[in-house]
Amino acid sequence: MAYDRRIELMTGDITSLAVDAIVNAANPSLLGGGGVDGAIHRAAGPGLLAECRKLGGCKTGEAKLTAGHNLPARHVIHTVGPVWRGGSGGEEALLALCYRASLGLAATQRLRSIAFPAISTGVYGFPRPRACALAVDETHRFLLKDGTMERVIFISFDDETEALYRRALGLD
Numbered sequence: 001m002a003y004d005r006r007i008e009l010m011t012g013d014i015t016s017l018a019v020d021a022i023v024n025a026a027n028p029s030l031l032g033g034g035g036v037d038g039a040i041h042r043a044a045g046p047g048l049l050a051e052c053r054k055l056g057g058c059k060t061g062e063a064k065l066t067a068g069h070n071l072p073a074r075h076v077i078h079t080v081g082p083v084w085r086g087g088s089g090g091e092e093a094l095l096a097l098c099y100r101a102s103l104g105l106a107a108t109q110r111l112r113s114i115a116f117p118a119i120s121t122g123v124y125g126f127p128r129p130r131a132c133a134l135a136v137d138e139t140h141r142f143l144l145k146d147g148t149m150e151r152v153i154f155i156s157f158d159d160e161t162e163a164l165y166r167r168a169l170g171l172d
């Protein structure tokens with residue numbers, strides 16, 4: 001498949017990005033945690049936690065929107081990835097849902113730029129190559145039908161993950 005020029009790869013810290021929305025790989029409580037979730041809450045400040053408390057949690061595969069508070073990003077889209085349990089529990093379909101729900105929510109809010117971390121590939125243990133390929137596939141599918149989104153950034157914390165995205169995009 002041809003690589004969609006609206007997709008960009010970056011390496012670094014998602015909390016530094018001045019985009020319409022950054023996506024948080026949250027846990028179902030939406031009350032913060034480790035990894036990217038902890039980094040986002042630290043950078044956004046206590047206003048984010050206060051707003052999240054009112055949301056009543058989030059189910060795996062769903063997505064909820066908040067403001068960005070002290071972040072350079074205008075919004076945070078919180079989505080809950082699946083915990084990897086060997087692959088027979090519908091983990092792939094649930095991770096695909098995270099991308100679909102996040103992009104769909106961004107589109108309904110008319111957001112034009114969004115950045116994703118590699119959801120579920122940290123403590124949730126989803127195999128990285130499959131997770132990166134799935135993120136790219138779902139985003140391609142969404143962009144084929146969407147006329148609003150201008151930038152979808154996949155931000156990696158390490159070079160190995162960026163290489164997996166490059167492969168999934170057919171850039172190597």
Ligand code: ADP
Pocket residue numbers: 012013014015025026034035036037039081117118119120121122123124125155156157158161
């Ligand atoms: P999960 O619980 O969904 O597995 P984690 O936060 O443990 O979420 O990890 C998800 C991915 O986010 C991992 O690939 C991790 O390396 C990456 N990550 C952690 N902190 C940041 C950050 N500040 N910016 C971008 N990516 C990050």
